[in-house]
Amino acid sequence: MALVLLFTALLLDGAATSANGRMGLTFRKTIHQAEFGIDGFACGDGPNVCDPYTGDTDCSRKLPVLCKRIDSSPRPAYVIITRNPSLNGGWLMGHVATTVPVQGSQFKNLRDVDLFCKGSFGVGWVTAAFHDGRLIPGMNNTRYSGKEWTNYGLTSTYKQGAWSFWAYVSAYNNTRHATTKIEPFTVMYDRHCQLSFDLQQTPTSIVQPCEYVKQLHQYISQANQMAQQNIEQQQQGAKSRYNQNKRNPSYDVVDYVCVARVGMRPKLASKNDGPYKITQKRGQLSYIVQDSRNLSDVKQVHVQRLRPYCQLQ
Known part of the structure; x- marks a missing residue:
């Protein structure tokens, strides 16, 4: 199983040898x-055991910051498979998300990292x-999940201390639309969505707020123009394909037709009614027809509902 390395800003001065x-x-x-839409995160799982007390990764290395938002979400009915359920398989009660890769050394303390999140x-x-x-002691599968989890918190305090936990992951609408050729995330946030497994890019330079807003408006305006051009191009292509294959029938007054x-x-009834006689032509697409068997039956019909009538000899 591939492991995604996520940095959380526990900054330790001189706790271990690093640059x-x-x-x-x-x-x-x-x-x-996928059943619950949750992901499991662990400290100390895999070949490179993490160290929460002295640190395990040089802060000069660029990694995404793992951020959380606690919103009291009830625990889904996931199964806990661990040798020590008192330390693993906990529920975060919220969502997690990863930032763009950054160097931990640029932060002075945990408060700076919280502000970055x-x-x-x-x-x-x-x-x-x-x-x-x-x-919750004894929780597993459906036990202490959903409303039972929430009701427990009304009268008791959740035990905190699980080294591994489950959480919802904040996902973004990052699928490129076939028509606009642009991701909705890009149009909304003026940048491409950076995921934890994407290639690391050069950090964006910090600019003044007024300059950032100016650049933001320019980028969004350009993105909207690009999306509009792509939409028009797709519409023209769809129109060309339709015109290439569509029927373009034309009828004269006094012609006999059937009406779909x-x-x-x-059941087993005919798909068309008729015969009808064309009495008047209105524009390129509409005709006035009259039932040859009932002269009071007169109606206006679109050309796409008309079929040529052939009387059997």
Whole structure:
């Protein structure tokens, strides 16, 4: 199973040997449960065991920051398979998300990293850390899940301290539309969505707020123009394909035609009614027809509902 290395900003001065004397803690995404839409994160799972007390990764290395937002989400009915359920399989009670790769050495303390999470995702987002998982003794599968989990919290305190935990992952609408050729995320946030497994890029330089807003408006305007051009191009292509294959019938006054029935019809009934006689032509697409068997039956019909009538000899 491929592990995604995620940095969480536990900055330790001189705790271990590194280029700048500071080490950080790393989490690893270990598993995904599509049934509940949750992911498992662990500290110490895999060949490179993480170290929450002295650090395990040089802070000069660029890695995404693992951020969390606690929103009291009830625990899904996932199964806990572990030798020590009191330390693993906890529930975060919220969502996690990863930022663009950054160097941990650029932050002075944990408060700076919390502000970075807030700036990346909004109010309520802070840095995730080990022991974030919440536990209820004896919870597993459907036991203490859903409403039972929520009701427990009304009268008791969740145990906190799970080294591995489950959480919802904040996903983005990052699929390129066939028509616009642009991702909705790009149009909304003026940049391409950077995922934790994407190639690391050069960090964006910090600009003044007024200059950032000016660049933001310019980029969104350009993205909207590009999307509009792609939409028009796709519409022209669709129109050309339709015109190439469409029927373009034309009828004269006094011609006999059949009219296609619309909606439900009796079983084994004919798909067309008729014959009708064309009495008047209105524009390129509409005709006035009259039932040859009932002269009071006169109606206006679109050309696509008309079929040539051939009387059998």
